[in-house]
Amino acid sequence: MNKKLMLATLISASLLVGCGDKSSGPAGGMVPLVAVQPVTVIDYQQGKQFVGRTEALEDVAITAQVSGYLKSRSFNEGETVEKGQVLFEIEPAAYEARVASAVAAIAQAEATLERANLDWKRGQNLLPRGSISQSEFDRLTAEKLSAEAQVKSANAQLKSAEVDLSFTKITAPFTGRISDSKASIGDLVSPSSGVLTTLVSLDPIQASFNVSERERLNLGIDSLDGAGEGQGDVEVVLTLTNGKEYSELGKVDFIGNRIDLQTGTIAMRASFANPEQSLLPGQHVQVFLREKEPVKRIVIPRRAVQSDLEGDFVMVLADENVAERRNVVLGPQTEHGIIIAEGINDDDVVMTKGLQRVRNGVTVRVEETGAQE
Incomplete structure (x- = not known):
């Protein structure tokens, strides 16, 4: 009897415990609390930074010519x-003497030419009369031509001597x-x-750098010709090794004519005004190639971006505080936030905190500004 009584007591206790568990369960889920922030629209100049080196526009070794x-x-x-x-x-004394000698040679050659011309004219009058033979006249003609050549040679010698003297x-x-x-x-x-x-030469000065084929297309450099002219809208900013930005903006003035097969890059060069001669040839610099005119871009805080197997996405606050998923295409990071290339509009409001419990279509509570949790 005692065993039966004990068994009955245990069964009753089990039933009571079961009933107690059921009655103490959660009444329902909590509405997620989130922080939100409107998207920001900024003026953005797309660009890319490259390692470069400054070069002189003109660089010559001075040597003696004489x-x-x-x-x-x-x-x-x-x-x-x-x-x-x-x-x-x-x-210059030796070269001045050569010039004087060449001048004298010209005078002598001109005197010889003058005598040859007189003899030739005399022979020209005598030949029809038969006073001289044809062969004699031919000799006079050859002497005249030889004298003319001597004058030309003497003049050439004078020019050569004058050039040497100038050197x-x-x-x-x-x-x-x-x-x-x-x-x-x-x-x-x-x-x-x-x-x-x-x-x-130091003003202007140039900076040489290499750009990959993809960056060349993304920045619109393919629309420029080899001298940097065309429809491309880019400018160049120079940063020195101390981190300071050079005061003068540069302009692309040379683009190579082929892609390097080993590196996949193309050679480029930009020119900068250097009135203070603060830039010297051979300096290592950072060359920032960017669009000349800024464009409007949407940015949001980086913490608002999530990723899963489908890619990057953000949660947007829709009507009646409903969370809506938006798949996005990310752009570069800026000091204002990350650029969103596609996926959201400039009037959207994104969620930045409390995202762990938020799902697409879920109603959320918006945290009030300055409220403490």
Whole structure:
């Protein structure tokens, strides 16, 4: 009897426990609480940054064109020299003598030509009378032609001597900054002596860089010709190694004529005004190639973007506080947020917090601004 009584008691207790569990279950789900934010529309200039190096528009090694002792140097090392300014002078005495000799040779050749012309004219009058033979007249004609050739040769020798004399003064071919001198006064210099100094132009200055084929198409560079002219609407911003942005905007002035098969890039170059000569050839720089005119773009906080097997999406607050899923195409990240290329409109409101419990079509509660949870 005791066992039967104990069994009955256990069964009754089990039934009571079951009834208690059922009555204490949750009454219903809570409505998700979310934070929302309207999308932002910004002016955005699409661009891409590349590693570049500055180059001089003109870069020349100054060498001697004639041999002689260096007479003078007419510049201070490292200064800016003007186009046509005399840099070095080679002792000119020997070359002045050659010019004088060539002038004398011309006078002699012209005198010979004058006598030959007189003899030829005299023979021309005598030939019809039979006073001279045809062969004698032919000889006079040959002497006349030879004398004319001698005059031409003497004039050519004079021009050559004058050119050599002009080379005794070595001048700057363009305005630029000159380097140190590799020769001293009194040195014997010649074309085989090597570089006397170097000269580079600094205003404007160029920056060379390489762009991939995809970036070339995305930025519209394919519409520019090899000199950077055309319908393309791009400008260039330069950033120095100290992180500061260069004050002058650049312009694309050269695009290569082929894609490098090994790197898949095309060579490009931009030109920058350099009035203060703060940029020097050989500097490493960051070249930012961007659209010249900004365009309107939608941005949202990065935390509003979620991803699943279907791709990237955001939850938008629809009418009557209903959550609506929008699949989106992401653009680049900016300081204002991430750009949304496709998927939402400029009047949408996106959810930025409390997204874990939000599903498409679910009604949500909107967190009030400044409210504490």
